[in-house]
Amino acid sequence: MPLRRLAALVLASLPLAAAGGEPPDFAAEVAPILGRRCGGCHGPVDAESGYRIDLRDRAIAGGDSGAAGVVAGDPDGSALLARVTAADEAERMPSGAAPLPQREIAILRAWIAAGAPWPDDLASLPTTLLPAPPDASAHWAFAPLAPAPPPPGDAPHPIDRFLDVRLAAAGLSMAEEADPATLLRRASFDITGLPPAPGEIAPFADDVAARGAEAAMATLAERLLASRSHAERYARHWLDVVRFAESNGFEMNQMRPNAWRYRDWVIGALEADMPYDAFVRAQLAGDTLGHDVATGFLVGGPWDQVKSPDPVLTANQRADELHDMVGTKATAFLGLTVGCARCHDHKFDPVPQADYYALKAVFAGVQHGERPIPPPPGAGP
Numbered sequence: 526m527p528l529r530r531l532a533a534l535v536l537a538s539l540p541l542a543a544a545g546g547e548p549p550d551f552a553a554e555v556a557p558i559l560g561r562r563c564g565g566c567h568g569p570v571d572a573e574s575g576y577r578i579d580l581r582d583r584a585i586a587g588g589d590s591g592a593a594g595v596v597a598g599d600p601d602g603s604a605l606l607a608r609v610t611a612a613d614e615a616e617r618m619p620s621g622a623a624p625l626p627q628r629e630i631a632i633l634r635a636w637i638a639a640g641a642p643w644p645d646d647l648a649s650l651p652t653t654l655l656p657a658p659p660d661a662s663a664h665w666a667f668a669p670l671a672p673a674p675p676p677p678g679d680a681p682h683p684i685d686r687f688l689d690v691r692l693a694a695a696g697l698s699m700a701e702e703a704d705p706a707t708l709l710r711r712a713s714f715d716i717t718g719l720p721p722a723p724g725e726i727a728p729f730a731d732d733v734a735a736r737g738a739e740a741a742m743a744t745l746a747e748r749l750l751a752s753r754s755h756a757e758r759y760a761r762h763w764l765d766v767v768r769f770a771e772s773n774g775f776e777m778n779q780m781r782p783n784a785w786r787y788r789d790w791v792i793g794a795l796e797a798d799m800p801y802d803a804f805v806r807a808q809l810a811g812d813t814l815g816h817d818v819a820t821g822f823l824v825g826g827p828w829d830q831v832k833s834p835d836p837v838l839t840a841n842q843r844a845d846e847l848h849d850m851v852g853t854k855a856t857a858f859l860g861l862t863v864g865c866a867r868c869h870d871h872k873f874d875p876v877p878q879a880d881y882y883a884l885k886a887v888f889a890g891v892q893h894g895e896r897p898i899p900p901p902p903g904a905g906p
Contacts, residue, residue, distance in 0.1 A: 533835045536593075545794065546696035548635060548636055548638075548640070548642060549632045549635055549636045549639075551642060551643060551644060551647065552644070553645060554632050554636075555632060555633065556633060556647055556654055557637045557654055558625070558629050558633060558651055559578050559579075559584070559650065559654075560578070560579065560650050560654030560655045561654065561656065562609075562618075562619050562622075562625060562629070563578040563618070564578055564579055564650070564655035565619070565621065565655075565656040566619065566620065566654055567579075567588075567616060567862060568655050569649050569652075569655075570658045571870075571871075572588075572871070573588075573882075574588040574589050574590065575588040575589035575623030576588030576594065578649075578650075579649060579650040579654075580648070580649055581643045581648040581649070582648075583646075584605070584643075585597075585643075587604055590604065593609075595637060596637070596641075596643040597637065597643075597680045598636040598637070598638060598639075599637070599638075600633075600634045605633070605637075606630075606633055606634060609624070609625050609630060609633065609875065610630060619724050622751050632636045634834075649820040662875065664875075666860075666861075667875065675687060676689075676690050676892050678690070678900070681739070682739075685699070685858060702738060705726070705733045705734075705741075706726050706730065706736075707727055707730045708733070708742060709721050709725060709726060709740065712742065712745055712746060712749060712803075713725075713749060716746065716750060716752075716755050717749055717752060717754035717755050717758055717760070718754065718757075718758040721756055728827045729745060730743060732744065732745075751796075751798075752796075753792070753796055754899065755795075755796075756793070756795035756796035757792055759795055760788070760791045760792045760795055761793075763791055764788060764791060764824070765827055765855070766857050767808075767822055767853055767857050768853055769784070769787065769788065769825045770784070770787070770823055770824045770825065770826075770827070770851075771784045773827060773829075773830060774827030774828065774829075775828070775830065775831065776831065777828045777830050777831060779830065780820075783895060784821065784825075786818045786821065787818055787819070787821030787822065787825065788896070789892050790816070790818045790819050790821070794807070794819075805858060805906075807819040808820065808822035808823070809822075809823075809854070816878040817896075817898055817899060818898060823850055823888065824893045825853075825893075826846075826849040826850070826852075826853060826890065827849065828846065829842050829845070829846075829894045846893070847885050847888055847889065847891075848864070848867055848885070850888045850891060851863065851881065851884050851888065852864050853886050854884070854888075855876075855884075861874075861876070863876045863881055864882070866880070866881035867881060
C-alpha cells in the first residue's frame with residue numbers, strides 16, 4: 526500500500542481534533558471510554574488510589590499520588606494518559622485488562638489537547654456509562670455446595686472410589702489393608718489424639734475377625750467419637766477459631782482465672798453432641814438461655830486493661846474491643862472476614878460498612894469483666 530494512502534487511512538481513523546478539526550464529542554466519545562474502561566476501579570463502588578473517574582472534579586484533580594489526572598491542553602502532563610499508555614504492564618491501566626485500543630487513546634489525547642472540555646450536565650457520569658457492580662452473591666464462596674456423585678468403581682465405600690480415581694491418575698494404587706492393631710492406633714490418634722490402651726487391641730482384633738474390618742471400624746469410630754477425649758481434642762479447633770486465651774494480652778497480660786469455664790463448656794457441648802444451631806445461640810445469647818458461661822465467647826479476645834485519661838484514646842480502645850467482637854463473630858459463624866468494612870465498603874464483599882456498624886451496635890453493651898454464675902436450672906438452693 527502506498528505510504529500516502531496509508532497516511533490518509535490513519536488520519537481518517539483518528540478523532541477530528543488529531544487532524545486539526547473539532548475536539549471529540551465528550552458525551553458520545555470520551556465519557557464512554559472513561560466510564561467503561563476506568564469506572565470499574567475508579568468509580569463510586571471502589572475508588573482505588575483515591576481516584577474517581579466518574580466525578581469531573583476528582584478525575585481532573587487526580588488521586589492519592591498527587592499528580593493531576595487531567596491537565597487541560599497538556600496530554601503529556603496528564604496522569605490519566607500516562608497510565609493508559611505506560612509501557613510497563615504493572616503501571617499501565619486498566620489493571621489486569623487489555624490495553625486501550627489506539628483509537629481510544631487517540632480520542633483521550635485529542636480531548637485533553639483541546640482543553641479537556643467536560644460539560645456541566647455530565648459532571649457526574651451516569652451509572653449507565655459505568656460497569657455494573659459485581660454481584661457479591663455470585664462469588665464462589667457463597668455458592669451452595671454442589672453434589673458430587675462418586676465415580677463408578679468396585680470399592681464398596683464412595684470415598685474409596687474418589688481415591689481410586691486420583692491414585693490411578695498418579696499411577697498408584699491402594700496400599701494393603703492394615704492389621705487390626707495398626708487400624709486401632711490410627712483411628713484412636715486421629716479421633717482422640719491419644720494412643721489406644723493396651724487392653725483394647727485384642728478385643729478389636731477379635732471384632733475384625735468376627736465381623737470384618739469395615740463393621741469393626743464403624744463401631745470403634747462411634748465409640749471414640751462419643752468419648753470425652755474426642756471432645757477435648759476437637760474443642761481445641763473451636764477455641765482457636767474464637768481466639769480463646771487464658772490471659773488478657775497487652776503489656777499487663779494478666780491471667781483470667783475463670784477462662785477455663787468457657788473452655789470446659791465447649792468440651793461439654795461437643796461431648797453431648799449439642800446441635801450446631803443451639804451451640805451458636807448459646808455463645809451469642811447464653812445469658813438468656815441458661816448457658817451463661819457460653820457467653821465467654823464474646824469477650825475471649827485480647828483486652829487492654831490500661832485505660833487512659835485521654836477520652837479519645839479510651840474511645841479508640843473501646844472501638845477496638847467491639848471490632849474484635851464483630852470480627853470474631855463473622856469469621857467463626859459466617860466464615861467471612863468483615864474487618865475491611867470497619868473503614869470502607871469493599872467491591873466484592875457482601876457486607877457494606879453500614880451493615881458492619883449495625884453488627885457493632887448489637888454488641889455495644891457487652892463489657893469485659895466477671896459476674897456470678899447462676900446455678901443450672903433445677904439445682905437446689
